[in-house]
Amino acid sequence: MEKYDCIVIGAGPAGLSATLTLGRARRKVTIFDNGTNRNRVTQESHGFLTREGIKPQEFKNIAMKELKSYPSVSISNETVIEVNKDDQNDLFLIKSSNNKTYITEKILLATGIQEEFPLTQIRQYYGKSLFSCPYCDGWELRDKPLAIIAENDEHIIHMTKLVFNWSKDLIVFTNGHQLFNKVRNDFESKKIKVYTDVIEDLHGDNGNLESIELESGDNILRSGGFVVPSFYRPNKFAEQLNCQFDKNGGIITDGAGRTTANGIYIAGETEKAESSSLIIASADGNKAASSINMDITLDRF
Known part of the structure; x- marks a missing residue:
């Protein structure tokens, strides 16, 4: 041998x-x-x-x-x-x-x-229109209407502040997680809207995100964004x-x-x-x- x-x-x-x-x-x-x-x-x-x-x-x-x-x-x-x-x-x-x-x-x-995502549907868009690293993919998504999908206060704050450098058109989706009022106020002062509703589904074609559907029935148009997975x-x-x-x-x-x-x-x-x-x-x-x-x-x- x-x-x-x-x-x-x-x-x-x-x-x-x-x-x-x-x-x-x-x-x-x-x-x-x-x-x-x-x-x-x-x-x-x-x-x-x-x-x-x-x-x-x-x-x-x-x-x-x-x-x-x-x-x-x-x-x-x-x-x-x-x-x-x-x-x-x-x-x-x-x-x-x-x-x-x-x-x-x-x-x-x-x-x-390897990654684990808060939503299984993210896999369909990951690597094409949803990403986890702004330094890797922020330039390609610059100035586009983007989503930030995260469920942890620290992750939400970090990712949102970071991505704001590449696009000011941001909407935060917490998938049912409630944010502190101060955080929401800070975001809203920058015209960043926050949805704390549970995400029902993601819609798009061939990996290209088009909208995010909430459990409340709202369907929010977005063309890409960043997610915060957990790693193992x-x-x-x-x-x-x-x-x-x-x-x-x-x-x-x-x-x-x-x-x-x-x-x-x-x-x-x-x-x-x-x-x-x-x-x-x-x-x-x-x-x-x-x-x-x-x-x-x-x-x-």
């Missing part, structure tokens, strides 16, 4: 960037990709120098092609279903959905996060590998990708279970890979 220097679990920008750095460092590495990248529903990616407006799948295809230039790098189109520590040999055993077992010295967790890690690998967490649920690291569990590293959105940008996640991957390579170097020199 082959032994790898490092196995990268997750082929988002963090995992891809880390694998490239490790390949260039002549490390034997395989990256697992099961095609569940969170940005796969997005039509364009923004904020990454030289790749402005690129489709996420094209970005990924380019990265995969670059990885194939390095003979010590391999790509596994499988899902990791189990990770175990072989304490006797100080190695890790990884089992895939194809019932294969891989042995590795180091593991980089870059499996990212799609697996329990960090827990199973005894990584320590902070009080907010973030995985504790040294700031350079090393977790508190020896041999386990983290990069990208997985660390804090919070959304990030393409360019920041890629930088995280590069940083974690540098730590992995240095640790392997010191172990073997």
